[in-house]
Amino acid sequence: MVHPICKRALETWGETPQMLMVVEEMSELTKEILKNINRKFDNIEAISEETADVEIMLEQLKENYHIAEKVEAYKQQKLKRIEHYLDEFDKKSA
Numbered sequence: 001m002v003h004p005i006c007k008r009a010l011e012t013w014g015e016t017p018q019m020l021m022v023v024e025e026m027s028e029l030t031k032e033i034l035k036n037i038n039r040k041f042d043n044i045e046a047i048s049e050e051t052a053d054v055e056i057m058l059e060q061l062k063e064n065y066h067i068a069e070k071v072e073a074y075k076q077q078k079l080k081r082i083e084h085y086l087d088e089f090d091k092k093s094a
């Protein structure tokens with residue numbers, strides 16, 4: 001279920017600005033992750049904030065394209081696949 005504020009933001013500001021904002025927020029998170037890894041920045045606060053921004057924007061993306069159920073189905077499928085790889089990894093490491 002989409003957060004009512006996310007739905008309202010999408011309705012108020014519209015599809016194009018909000019979908020561009022998804023990209024902008026993802027790039028901000030990317031930048032903070034790279035700073036943390038490449039330049040050894042202590043920026044957990046910034047990473048936390050940008051992760052929140054991305055999650056808020058992903059909610060709007062799912063609402064905009066009406067794909068929340070599909071995303072959830074893919075997520076479950078992919079988690080199962082990752083679990084399988086992990087089990088295989090554990091077997092090889094044992």
Ligand SMILES: [Mg+2]
Binds near residue numbers: 025049050053
């Ligand atoms: Mg941001």
